Amino acid sequence: MSTPHATQVRGDHRAALERSEPFDLLVVGGGATGAGVALDAVSRGLSVALIERDDLSSGTSSRSTKLIHGGVRYLEKAVKTLDRSQFALVRDALHERSVLIRNAPHLCHPLPLVTPLYSRLQVPYVLIGLKLYDVLAGRSNLGPSRFVNAAEAKRRFPQLKAEGLRGGVVYYDGQFDDARMNVAIALSAAERGAVVLTHAEVTALHRDGGRVAGASVTDRVDGSVVEVAARAVVNAAGPYVDGIRRLDDASAEPMLTASSGVHIVLDRRFAPPDTGLLIPETDDGRVLFLLPWLGSTLVGTTDQPAGVVDDPQATDAEIDYILRHVARYFDLPVGRDDVKAAWSGLRPLVTDPKAADTAGVSRDHVVHVADSGLVTVAGGKWTTYRRMAADTVAAAITSAGLRDVPPSATVDLRLVGAERFDPNGAAALQARGLAADVARHLHHAYGDRAGMVADLAESGLGERLAAGHPFIEAEVAYAQRFELALSARDVLDRRLRLGFLDAAAARAAAPRVEALLAEGMRPRA
Numbered sequence: 001m002s003t004p005h006a007t008q009v010r011g012d013h014r015a016a017l018e019r020s021e022p023f024d025l026l027v028v029g030g031g032a033t034g035a036g037v038a039l040d041a042v043s044r045g046l047s048v049a050l051i052e053r054d055d056l057s058s059g060t061s062s063r064s065t066k067l068i069h070g071g072v073r074y075l076e077k078a079v080k081t082l083d084r085s086q087f088a089l090v091r092d093a094l095h096e097r098s099v100l101i102r103n104a105p106h107l108c109h110p111l112p113l114v115t116p117l118y119s120r121l122q123v124p125y126v127l128i129g130l131k132l133y134d135v136l137a138g139r140s141n142l143g144p145s146r147f148v149n150a151a152e153a154k155r156r157f158p159q160l161k162a163e164g165l166r167g168g169v170v171y172y173d174g175q176f177d178d179a180r181m182n183v184a185i186a187l188s189a190a191e192r193g194a195v196v197l198t199h200a201e202v203t204a205l206h207r208d209g210g211r212v213a214g215a216s217v218t219d220r221v222d223g224s225v226v227e228v229a230a231r232a233v234v235n236a237a238g239p240y241v242d243g244i245r246r247l248d249d250a251s252a253e254p255m256l257t258a259s260s261g262v263h264i265v266l267d268r269r270f271a272p273p274d275t276g277l278l279i280p281e282t283d284d285g286r287v288l289f290l291l292p293w294l295g296s297t298l299v300g301t302t303d304q305p306a307g308v309v310d311d312p313q314a315t316d317a318e319i320d321y322i323l324r325h326v327a328r329y330f331d332l333p334v335g336r337d338d339v340k341a342a343w344s345g346l347r348p349l350v351t352d353p354k355a356a357d358t359a360g361v362s363r364d365h366v367v368h369v370a371d372s373g374l375v376t377v378a379g380g381k382w383t384t385y386r387r388m389a390a391d392t393v394a395a396a397i398t399s400a401g402l403r404d405v406p407p408s409a410t411v412d413l414r415l416v417g418a419e420r421f422d423p424n425g426a427a428a429l430q431a432r433g434l435a436a437d438v439a440r441h442l443h444h445a446y447g448d449r450a451g452m453v454a455d456l457a458e459s460g461l462g463e464r465l466a467a468g469h470p471f472i473e474a475e476v477a478y479a480q481r482f483e484l485a486l487s488a489r490d491v492l493d494r495r496l497r498l499g500f501l502d503a504a505a506a507r508a509a510a511p512r513v514e515a516l517l518a519e520g521m522r523p524r525a
């Protein structure tokens with residue numbers, strides 16, 4: 001069982017890392033994959049340390065399209081190649097879609113999307129494809145796909161260009177807040193006893209009798225080094241997995257290629273509040289999503305081969321590519337001044353030497369066990385993080401020869417915030433005097449813990465951090481005390497998401513956030 005109101009401050013986790021007894025599992029990387037592995041393992045009764053070099057979700061996992069999906073593009077590929085394994089990939093991901101929504105209903109929800117069609121010839125192709133999507137989802141389906149005429153497509157997505165519109169296909173997928181989900185997974189692991197240390201880097205791996213047996217962890221806050229012993233080490237470093245493999249074996253062949261995907265954020269005028277848009281064909285034969293997200297409009301993504309760098313940036317060319325496609329499908333003018341934020345993420349893709357371009361590489365995951373016993377998990381996608389984790393922990397158990405470990409128990413494990421989540425809970429927050437938009441935001445971001453944030457707001461931390469956004473000061477204190485946040489960026493980018501929604505507003509709010517964090521560091525009387 002979890003400990004619902006345990007304080008989660010970094011100092012406690014730092015102290016718990018120093019112990020003479022080896023951990024069963026040391027996990028490198030606190031993205032979706034590593035956090036998922038930590039939760040799977042600790043909920044099976046294993047002792048776990050999760051080490052993240054920067055912040056939880058600071059890598060690819062905060063930079064996704066925020067769709068919980070089987071992947072209509074992968075379905076198209078499956079149909080074109082009649083590849084059974086591709087169909088299975090889509091089916092499994094669609095099953096996971098419903099598991100995620102069930103286990104974190106405050107952070108995930110179904111979202112209808114319109115695919116606009118400007119040629120009658122497209123109608124049967126798209127409709128049959130999306131009907132097949134429904135069939136593959138089976139009992140996990142979120143709603144039936146159906147054709148709508150031009151007037152209905154325009155009613156559902158009023159910004160669409162009317163000229164030449166023949167109709168559309170409406171279908172359903174899931175949508176979520178990726179970084180908060182990542183934090184919720186890691187906190188769920190921490191509340192079950194996992195040590196979760198952020199801003200700490202695995203800088204060396206150690207062997208004992210030829211087997212990997214632990215790591216040197218450099219604390220990036222004070223520069224100290226902790227030697228951590230472990231029966232198994234899992235490498236979940238996302239785009240950096242090859243670097244970790246080379247710490248174990250300097251001659252390890254690369255497993256991954258990376259491609260960058262850029263998103264831009266526009267204001268709420270560009271999408272209705274409850275419906276997304278799938279642009280079925282871009283200039284380079286991809287799809288583009290335009291989605292309402294946290295009161296703004298998220299548009300992406302691109303796919304460009306890329307090198308592995310920290311904090312990749314969106315280029316002008318990538319931003320213009322996205323804007324060009326929005327303009328093509330919209331009656332509303334759109335330009336550079338409308339872009340509130342842009343970010344780039346690196347897709348960690350399993351290398352397939354036969355693939356001509358990265359869009360052709362499979363998103364399925366690979367769990368690789370080296371001769372030393374180092375377990376590397378790579379590829380996959382957010383939607384399937386839980387299944388990847390279960391496979392990885394199973395491999396680690398075998399590799400380390402751990403006995404009597406029960407099977408994965410995460411399929412029915414409600415994440416932090418979900419256990420007593422009341423879908424109608426926003427009204428109770430509003431009744432405590434919070435503005436309607438703030439109440440709605442706290443309700444979805446914190447689920448059954450929103451009341452704790454409201455308590456902090458009532459203690460004098462009720463001011464907004466940025467005009468026009470629902471984020472309040474109380475969330476900074478909450479992030480610091482209960483969500484392992486350390487820096488202003490941890491708070492603004494990955495606990496509140498302001499940095500991803502409105503870069504200028506986040507810059508303006510940063511000094512206040514820093515002051516609140518400094519205040520929180522002071523010993524209390």
Ligand SMILES: Cc1cc2nc3c(=O)[nH]c(=O)nc-3n(C[C@H](O)[C@H](O)[C@H](O)COP(=O)(O)OP(=O)(O)OC[C@H]3O[C@@H](n4cnc5c(N)ncnc54)[C@H](O)[C@@H]3O)c2cc1C
Pocket residue numbers: 028029030031032033034051052053054055056057058059060061062063064065066067068069200201202203236237238239240244259260261262301345346347348379380381382383384
């Ligand atoms: C543009 C884009 C859009 C996407 N959209 C979707 C989507 O809509 N739906 C979906 O299901 N999937 C989507 N994905 C895929 C999904 O985001 C990724 O599969 C997933 O986030 C990968 O998570 P990860 O934990 O493996 O990697 P990461 O999130 O990158 O985590 C790896 C972590 O390891 C840490 N690390 C590295 N080296 C060390 C070290 N030495 N010591 C300690 N820590 C270390 C890093 O700091 C990082 O935080 C998208 C991906 C991209 C790029």
